[in-house]
Amino acid sequence: MYSVLFRQAEASSQLAGAKGMNLIKLTKHGLPVPDGFVIQTNALTRFMEDNHLHQTSESIEKEIIAGTFSDELKHELTNSFYKLRDSYRSVAVRSSSASEDLEGASFAGQYETYLNIKTEEEFLAKVKECWASFFSGRVSSYKKKMNNQIAEPLMGVVVQGLIDSDVSGVIFSRNPVTHDDRELLISASYGLGEAIVSGSVTPDTFIVNKSSFEIQKEIGAKEIYMESAAEGIAERDTSEDMRSRFCLTDEQVIELAEITKKTENLYGYPVDIEFGIADHHVYLLQARPITTIEQDKKASEEERSFMITDADMNDFWINMESNIEGPISPLFSSIIVPAMEYGLKKNMRKFPIGAVAEAVKLYRGHIYSKNQGGHHPDENCGKELFPILSERMYDIIKHTYLPFYETLDQLAQTDHTAESALDAFRKLKAFYLTAYDEHFNIVFPQMLLTNKLQVMYQHIQGESENAHFYEMLTGKMNKSLETDRLLWLFSVEVQENPNLLSIFKNTKPEQLQEKLKQTDEGKQFLRNIHEFLQEYGWRSVKSHDLIEQTWAENPYYALANIQNYVRNGYHFDNEFQKTKEKREALYNEFLENIEDPNLRKEFDRYYQWTLNAANIMDDHHFYIDAMLDAKARAFLLKVGELLAENGVIQDREDLWFLYDDDVENALLHPVSLQDKAEKRRQAFHEYELAKAPAYLGNPTKEQLKIAEEIVGAVIEDEKNTENHIFGIAASSGIATGPVKVIRDASEFSRFASGNILVCKMTTPLWTSLFQDAKAIITDTGGILSHAAIIAREYGIPAVLGTRTATERLRDGDIITVDGSNGKITVVSRA
Structure with a gap:
């Protein structure tokens, strides 16, 4: 027997060649493969015997093309061809070598494919051309390069009903760019798949998360498409409409992803698949193993899909340091970066805020986003909420x-x-x-x-x-202020108890816990702190990471805050009341100045919301x-x-x-992964010491403007001079005092009442310093950052987003901070 139907062949048939075996396997397991048959490798052996051909001949390819079929071989092959033609207008003829797709060597594209074959003469001619391709110079060269020593002419031929695809493409069940097993990649365009395989078009690209089915898309030019003609294949230009939209719907992408996962599970290893879609039905045209996994693994040892690559560096990326203090640990980065990208992409489209996140990635431990200008929201977008x-x-x-x-x-x-x-x-x-x-x-x-x-x-x-x-x-209670108020109430309790007061006044913060354990009053106080921390202690020393202790793990942080309240005599309720009164006075004054009663009413409605x-x-x-x-x-x-x-x-x-x-x-x-962990820990500490760029790429002025809307200032103000630094006016007022540069929580004890706090950014952990600070200055952040919100709540001047304050100011410098105009003036240098 020289030919066998997909559905009747043995799945392990070595005579089918690799491509044939794959199609037989897919058919046997119920996957949507068009009908077809395999001309087995013994047919080539028989053909060569009938024509007295020897594969060592220098002209073997030409001799095969010139050879003739015996009546027996011709009858069997054409009989199978006509049976298939009863169901299909034409067929595809593809080579299927036994040495194709061996582990470590992919012969994809090295053999021949012929489409839209309709007649017996065409069919037999193309079968011979497939056989001849086994001996072609390019295949022989490739075999030699891959050390493939198979000498027998083990070439089968796959004959398959041709699907006149509306859309076709290629799927990799393992992202071939990032080597990420959690993602699959689909390249798709209009018409027959030959346009993509030959590289004639720039296809649409879809990256699909195999667990969540989240889809990332990139539209391609889809310059042309190929379709069946009266004879052979015709190339057509795509219309403007075809180019401007994606060729696959999200539903089709998900259907393809589900079929790909089934195929991958069937094989037990990553695969690439060719598919076609006709009349809304998906067909698998072939599948094969991705055979360069071991090489890819070595190349991608330290690469992950969420990391910025060399190619990415041509784009404009904004450091998100005003939201997430970097660098972040490897484990957290691999969890948070995909999550942030998913949430940003989805909601920037639902609630347009002037920009749309195209991607979120990691560079040297810091999170960056790639944004494009979005359309401004509709007048009533979100109004019902x-x-x-x-x-x-x-x-x-x-x-x-x-x-x-x-x-x-x-x-x-x-x-x-x-x-x-x-x-x-x-x-x-x-x-x-x-x-x-x-x-x-x-x-x-x-x-x-x-x-x-x-x-x-x-x-x-x-x-x-x-x-x-x-x-x-301001003056609106929130969870940070609520936490601060409870810590202040603990300090009131301390001040009313002489024994506790003595401990808090005469003990270093790191020794408070041990000292309190030595008395019954102290033990009860610690129990109360523990209860407080079960509700309010779920914050980390380093905001946005997993790497540092939480307050709930260690009462030191709460006790140090209480001690600060005890020492500075801050009265939370009185100061909060002052903030509320200031807010009410500012608002009433503003409202009174609105002459139009309808405008006043409209403004008040939005203000109350x-x-x-x-x-x-x-x-x-x-x-x-x-x-x-x-x-x-x-x-x-x-x-x-x-x-x-x-x-x-x-x-x-x-x-x-x-x-x-x-x-x-x-x-x-x-x-053991300890060596890897140690190397990454060392790199992490190096990233901590280095200053991460505010952005990557070469942005236009428009892009910089978009960036500032998202994260605040990304470049140093051009008005800066030796003794003047400009930033964002975030909290009004003017204050003069000595600089204290604080780089992280380990330096909090260096800060004293009356200092001006200069830092890169603040998180809720830093709130305790605001009670003592005369003013706040940061390198990063905008009008809605944590530093801005808390400075306004505490009624202290703040200038943010200077980009340069921690470098240009030194401990002891006397400066004046104008929070109303965003200006810092150096009065004298230390």
């Missing part, structure tokens, strides 16, 4: 976040097996996608509302000064940004313990220096 934004946030927190936090609490108390740890780890990664979807779903409508009110304010005020505008939104939502910036950070990372850390420490027990790492906190795929693989197959 404006009256209930705060209530809506708390409803989302209650139903989405808190139940998962309960799960994390349970997981943190569980002794895990490798299987249970892996399952929980994957659920945590999946939840981060949900968490950052909801994160931006909460924040963006509030930003739209605030921007709407600000535009109204500037229209009425006739100027672009914003500090007073935001001060009209905005004031009601003013707690969102801090409260979402408390419940999402801080709490999720803190709860995740508690669970992940258990995973670290398990990996340490299995010899993967030495200490549980070495876990932070593994990537997510390292963790998953090590749970399944424990091998």
Whole structure:
């Protein structure tokens, strides 16, 4: 027998050639393969015997083309051809070598494919051309290069009903660019697949997360398409409409992804697939192994899909340091970067805020985003949500976040097996996608509302000064202020108890816990602190990472804050009342100056909505940004313990220096990764010492303008002089005093009452310094950053986004900070 139908052949038939075997296997397992048959390798052997041909002949290719079929061979092959033609207008004829797609060598593209074959004469001629291709110079050269010593003419031919595809393409079940097994990549264009395989078009590209089915798209030019003609294949130009839209719908992309996953599971290794879609039906035209995995693994040892590549450096990337203090640990980066990209992309389209995130990636431990200018939102975008934004946030927190936090609490108390740890780890990664979807779903409508009110304010005020505008939104209780107030109340308790007061006045912060344990009053006080921390302690020393202790783990941080209140005599309620009174006075004065009663009424309506939502910036950070990372850390420490027990790492906190795929693989197959962890820890510390660029690429002025809307200033103000530094006016007022540059939490004890705080950025952990500071200056951040919000709440001047203050100012310099005009003046140098 020289030919056999796909559905009747044995799946292990060695006579079918690699391509034939693959199609037989796919057909046997019910995947959507067009009907066809395989001309087995013994047919070529018979043909060569009938024509007295020898493969060592220098003219073997020409001799095969000139050869004739015996009646027996011709009858069997043409009989199979006509049976297939009963169901299809034409067929495709493809070579199928036994040496094709061997492990470590892919012969894809080295053999022949012929499309739209209709007649017996064409069919037999193309079969001979496929056979001849086995001996072609390019294939022989490729075999030699790959050390392939197969000498027998083991060439089969696949004959398959031709699908007149509306759309076709190629799928890689493992992202071939990033080598990421969690993603598949689809390249697709119009018409027959030959246009893509031959490189004649720039296809649309779709990257699909194999777990969440999240789709990343990049539109291609799709310059031409190929279709069946009366004879052979015709090339046509695509229309403007075809080029301007994606050739696949999201539903089709997901259907292709599901079929690809089934195919990959069937083979047990990554595959690439050629497909066609005709009349809304998907067909698999061929599948083969991705055969360069081992080489790719070595090349991608330290590369991940979320890292900026050399090719990416041609684009404009903005450092997101005003939102996430960098660098971040490898494990956290592999979780947070995909989550941020997912949430930003989805919600920037739902709630346009002037820019759209194209991608979020990591560079030297820092998170960067690539943004394009977006359209400004419709006048009424999100308006139906404006009256209930705060209530809506708390409803989302209650139903989405808190139940998962309960799960994390349970997981943190569980002794895990490798299987249970892996399952929980994957659920945590999946939840981060949900968490950052909801994160931006909460924040963006509030930003739209605030921007709407600000535009109204500037229209009425006739100027672009914003500090007073935001001060009209202060004096609204939020979770950070609530935390501070409770810490202050603990300090009041201390001041009313002579024994506790003596301890707090005469003990170093790091020794407070041990000192308190020595008395009954102290023990009770620590128990009260512990209860407080179970609710308010889910914040890390380093915001937005897993790497540092949380307050809940160590009462030192709360005790140090209480001690600061005891020493500085700050009265939270009195100061908060002053802030409220200032806000009310500013607002009433502004409102009285609006002459048009209808405009006054409209402004007041939007103002009340905005004031009601003013707690969102801090409260979402408390419940999402801080709490999720803190709860995740508690669970992940258990995973670290398990990996340490299995010899993967030495200490549980070495876990932070593994990537997510390292963790998953090590749970399944424990091998030592300690050397990798140590190298990454060293690189992390190097990134901490180096100054990360504010942006990458060569932006236009328009791009810089977009960037400033997103993260604040990205370049140093051109008005700067030796003794003057300009930044964003974030909190009004003027103050003069000595500089104290604080670089991280370990330096907090250096800060004294009356200093001017100069730092890169602040997070909620830094709030305790605001009680003592005369003014705040930062390198990064804008009008809505943490530093700006808290400075306004505490009523102290703030100039932010200077880009250069921590470099140009030194401890002891006497400076004047004008928070109303965003100006810093050096009075004298230390």
